[in-house]
Amino acid sequence: MFTRPFLVSAMLCGLAAAQPAQAQDAGAGERIAQNWCSRCHVVDSGQQKGGSDAVPTFSSIARRASTSQASLTVFLATPHRGMPDFNLTRAEIQNVVAYILSLRDRP
């Protein structure tokens, strides 16, 4: 049917518009991860360079049973050994956390 794709995209637009302004943005989180984190971490499965065997990949972090939105948020808000303090804003942390958790469902 010709009208179907239009209807679906209209519905998706409606959904996107209904998101509150503070909503987590995994896409923005992915950009932060690529710019700032990929020097040490493998942040996505297509990554060709950067990353180190000594540092957990984002996808392995996402798959750990102990990983949750709360655990990642606390981790990223606290400076720790081996990782520079990026001074991420709360919104940036939320976006990176959303991105990392989104890797759970990817191959």
Ligand code: HEC
């Ligand atoms: C300079 C290298 C470096 C950069 C850049 C870096 N990390 Fe890390 N990260 C590490 C190391 C090393 C560890 C392991 C720390 C440990 O085990 O104590 C780690 C651990 C982590 C963990 C926790 C894994 C666990 O064991 O629970 C998370 C989450 C994380 N990094 C997220 C990030 C994010 C998000 C960024 C980008 C904003 C980032 N890292 C940038 C080096 C880095």
